[in-house]
Amino acid sequence: MRRSRRSYLALVTLLAVADASFEDDAEIQVSMNKAWPYSNPTETYEYYDFPFCKPKIVMPHFMTLGQVLRGDRLVNSLYPMHMKRQVPRTVICSRRMTEADIRMLKEAIDQNYMFELFVGELPIDRPFGVVSTMGNEKDEQVTDRYFLVNYLDFIIGYNEKEVVSANVTRELNLEHLVDITEWKEGMVIQFSYSVQWTPLPHIIPSQALELQLKSTMPHGHQNMDIHWLAIINSFVLMLLILSLFLLIIIRVVRSDLSRYLQIPDEELNAVEEETGWKLLHADVFRAPKHRLFFCSAIGAGAQMTSMMIMVVLVGCIGAYYQRGAVASAAVISYMVTALLGGFVSANLYQKLGGEKWAWNIFMTALCFMGPAFLIWSFLNTVAIFYGSTAAFPFPTILLMFAMWACVTFPLTVLGGIIGRHRSLKQAQAEGSPFPCKTNKLAREIPSCRWYQSPVTQFFASGFLPFSAIYIELHYIFNSVWGPRIYFLYGILLLAFTMLLLVAGTVTVLFTYFHLNAEDHRWWWRSFGSGVAVSAFFYLYCIYFFLQTGMNGFLQCSFFFLYSLLAAHGIALMLGCVSFYCSYFFVIYIYSRIKAQPPALLRLLAASLESRRVPAQA
Structure with missing residues (x-):
């Protein structure tokens, strides 16, 4: 499936705040998004890549960075909608179908293709159509009939001046479908829609998107009960394991330290020769091999840990109901926490006696983004070859490179400089950063x-x-x-x-x-x-x-x-x-x-x- 080539000139920002308040008869934006096979959610295509009616001029709508990263491509639609204006069933267009068009739609219905549209900020997803099996299996006269959804019956809920719910009738009957099993010369399909407005004063506008998304999840309460029970069982098991391990560590280590430190002077002659971990005091702080890469990995890990904590904590305060909000939060958190990653890496590298501190900082900045760039480059090429919206638009690619080059990398360098100077000051004030000195020759390691x-x-x-x-x-x-x-x-x-x-x-x-x-x-x-x-x-x-x-x-x-x-x-x-x-x-x-x-x-x-x-x- 080929994607129509057009430039994405819409402004892409990190956060979007839209005004969801409408006066009576004010126009409400209806945006068509993407289409995808139900089993393959990443294989996304533009809605107008398929033989549906489309406007004469297809205009991209405003999208956040997270929406672009998840493959959204919001464009204008042929469905006019106005606040509280009832619309009976109305034909919006008629499209003449070729044999290739019907073949494409039948293949899409076979693969359970879905499409997504937005009424304001509220998402709706619907299938392309359904397949019905006709005939008797005993007589071996079974045929598949393909029905395309060509009528969308919108049911919009409002609360004073706010749109608080948006749905399309899910009960498919013959008035919502058209039979496309066989193509005929001059075949024309009409696409129509209707709009019904329903007052819903019990829905708070600030919770509209949350309720809209949760309404698409069947058996939510039952799944939540099972979810909580499984988490509690796992939590109790982990507490037992954690308590057991802590008990072992505390008892064994305290026993070792007590035997070693609390020895009366009159019993000094009975002290046996040092054994076990106490023999390694001159080797335990020996710098590891490839310490530059080791410290870079530790710094990148500190950055990833702090990024994860920030994303989860923000989700606890207010869940990410906006589409693409998690991706936007992850990108922002990764940029901000680059300062910590550079600090941890350079500080540890200086303690271990490293001298190539500039390379250490550079490797810290590339430790995660290097593999990420290689994987993204390959996958983006695959998406371009397939014509999928999973491929990043060129402006988004430039934006991502600019954010890394102008924010993430400089913060990593700044954190590295601060961490290195902090380690040097500690060395001048306290001497060695470790409690034991290290011998020049490493101790022989016995079999374990x-x-x-x-x-x-x-x-x-x-x-x-x-x-x-x-x-x-x-x-x-x-x-x-x-x-x-x-x-x-x-x-x-x-x-x-x-x-x-x-x-x-x-x-x-x-x-x-x-x-x-x-x-x-x-x-x-x-x-x-x-x-x-x-x-x-x-x-x-x-x-x-x-x-x-x-x-x-x-x-x-x-x-x-x-x-x-x-x-x-x-x-x-x-x-x-x-x-x-x-x-x-x-x-x-x-x-x-x-x-x-x-x-x-x-x-x-x-x-x-x-x-x-x-x-x-």
């Missing part, structure tokens, strides 16, 4: 047991945190890859908090196991816990795809590549959180043993003191 292996950590640190969110993922995926709108951001905040707590706790537990096995390579392993969760997330994406009816190269490429990008973001986010949990844990335990000299040195000091006393006597 099965529960201390990286494979065990990868599975446990991935599966346990993922189990805290997999229930909520089902509802999120149904909104991202389906017609539903997600509005339960309070539950999402709860699930996100559980995810961070469990991921951090499990990572700290395995960090302790590795240090106790005399393995000081904890830097990348702690970050790898986030990668493990993202691996389970991507496996769930595959499972979700198999449960849907998605098909075609465009839809499959969009689903799997954008899911891969989401998994990359989750790896950065949870990798950063897991690393800092382990980082503060390691700082805590080794700062405690720094307060006392190592046991062998204490024995030597006691021995020297005992020899010095007789000489003085």
